[in-house]
Amino acid sequence: MRIFKDEEKLSPEYVPQELPHRENELNMLKTYFSSIILGSPSISTRVIITGSVGTGKSVLAKLFCQKAVSEAVRKGVELKPLYVNCRISKTTFSLLRKLIEQLKARLPERGLSNEELFHKFLDYLEYKGFYSIIVLDEVEVLLREEGSEPFYLFSRVGEERLKTPRISTIFIFRNPEMLDALDASTRSSLLGNVIHLREYDYNQLYDILKYRASLAFRPEVVMDESLHLIADIASERGDARYALDILWRAGKYAEAENSTQVMPEHVRKATASVYPTIRREHLEFLEQHSKLILLALAKALEAEKSAYVTSSTLNDYYRLVCEEYDVDPKSYTSFWEALQRLDDLGIIKIRVVSEGSRGRKSYISLPGVPTSILKKELEPLLPGKQARF
Numbered sequence: 001m002r003i004f005k006d007e008e009k010l011s012p013e014y015v016p017q018e019l020p021h022r023e024n025e026l027n028m029l030k031t032y033f034s035s036i037i038l039g040s041p042s043i044s045t046r047v048i049i050t051g052s053v054g055t056g057k058s059v060l061a062k063l064f065c066q067k068a069v070s071e072a073v074r075k076g077v078e079l080k081p082l083y084v085n086c087r088i089s090k091t092t093f094s095l096l097r098k099l100i101e102q103l104k105a106r107l108p109e110r111g112l113s114n115e116e117l118f119h120k121f122l123d124y125l126e127y128k129g130f131y132s133i134i135v136l137d138e139v140e141v142l143l144r145e146e147g148s149e150p151f152y153l154f155s156r157v158g159e160e161r162l163k164t165p166r167i168s169t170i171f172i173f174r175n176p177e178m179l180d181a182l183d184a185s186t187r188s189s190l191l192g193n194v195i196h197l198r199e200y201d202y203n204q205l206y207d208i209l210k211y212r213a214s215l216a217f218r219p220e221v222v223m224d225e226s227l228h229l230i231a232d233i234a235s236e237r238g239d240a241r242y243a244l245d246i247l248w249r250a251g252k253y254a255e256a257e258n259s260t261q262v263m264p265e266h267v268r269k270a271t272a273s274v275y276p277t278i279r280r281e282h283l284e285f286l287e288q289h290s291k292l293i294l295l296a297l298a299k300a301l302e303a304e305k306s307a308y309v310t311s312s313t314l315n316d317y318y319r320l321v322c323e324e325y326d327v328d329p330k331s332y333t334s335f336w337e338a339l340q341r342l343d344d345l346g347i348i349k350i351r352v353v354s355e356g357s358r359g360r361k362s363y364i365s366l367p368g369v370p371t372s373i374l375k376k377e378l379e380p381l382l383p384g385k386q387a388r389f
């Protein structure tokens with residue numbers, strides 16, 4: 001008995017045509033970008049979307065871009081939406097390359113500074129008569145790697161050109177405090193249009209689940225009680241991704257048992273196997289040393305039987321893990337930087353405690369996932385271990 005109609009409709013990449021409880025935010029975006037959609041912008045618009053994990057930041061920006069393009073087409077405006085995830089393209093240069101690649105523009109990339117390349121990109125848009133809404137998602141990592149430069153490019157350089165502004169930008173941050181890392185003038189040119197997405201409450205999650213279940217499952221398959229239970233479990237975090245992930249897995253359990261319905265028991269089983277803070281795609285895109293650090297953390301927490309390890313203890317374990325995999329460990333500074341990136345991604349938590357005259361100590365923990373699961377997820381992503389004789 002098939003219970004799914006189209007399980008893809010529950011995947012995190014799928015962009016649904018409706019976003020229950022984000023209608024206002026969608027309208028706000030429409031208002032901010034209305035002059036671009038009409039092809040007569042006098043200034044370039046910049047909007048910041050913030051909100052914690054799974055509050056719908058990425059999907060809101062993507063759906064808005066789709067709607068903006070179809071509106072622009074009706075008005076005869078050539079609007080190109082460009083989307084870059086800065087967790088993957090984490091330098092200014094790779095970000096610019098990604099933009100150019102999506103435009104299918106052939107531009108010389110060698111021997112140009114980032115700023116020159118950015119001007120070429122703008123020249124190309126002008127030459128083609130294109131307008132573009134650029135979505136820079138998960139900006140934290142880029143900000144940590146590059147500081148203000150990319151923000152300076154997107155906020156100031158465009159303004160210095162006297163022609164019609166061709167690009168407008170949506171920046172997506174999880175944590176708005178990251179903006180404090182920018183220099184004052186760049187920051188002030190960015191602030192203004194900030195849309196903050198609050199965490200979803202129980203009722204909102206229920207509506208979202210009901211809607212997505214109607215797309216993904218055959219009618220009447222998912223018991224209403226199951227949706228209520230998932231909404232209840234996920235409302236502690238207000239995270240729609242977590243809620244949809246449980247729904248999908250509950251469906252898989254039901255399917256495996258040849259059940260005709262997705263029942264609360266399937267939800268309970270699913271919940272036991274879904275960990276909201278680790279996302280498989282996050283782990284895959286980590287650089288090798290970050291994976292090794294996480295593996296070291298899992299081992300250290302297990303061996304020390306404790307909730308925290310200090311950064312220096314973790315560094316010792318990291319060196320052992322490197323030896324096991326036959327790679328050279330990175331310097332302590334690089335190790336520390338990698339830890340901070342893992343903290344930005346929400347995979348680990350760093351707590352810095354001042355210890356009076358003895359200085360400060362950093363305690364590292366793994367808040368949302370058992371060490372055994374993390375190890376199981378990481379091991380296939382790492383190269384083969386050094387054979388032991």
Ligand SMILES: Nc1ncnc2c1ncn2[C@@H]1O[C@H](COP(=O)(O)OP(=O)(O)OP(=O)(O)O)[C@@H](O)[C@H]1O
Pocket residue numbers: 010011012013014015016018019020021022051052053054055056057058059060174208212240241244
């Ligand atoms: N209002 C909504 N209606 C329907 N689906 C939603 C809604 N909000 C979020 N979702 C879905 O929840 C999942 C998570 O949303 P999204 O990826 O946009 O979160 P995010 O805020 O970008 O999270 P992160 O900070 O982890 O990147 C996606 O599958 C998305 O389609």
Ligand SMILES: [Mg+2]
Pocket residue numbers: 057058059137
């Ligand atoms: Mg996102």
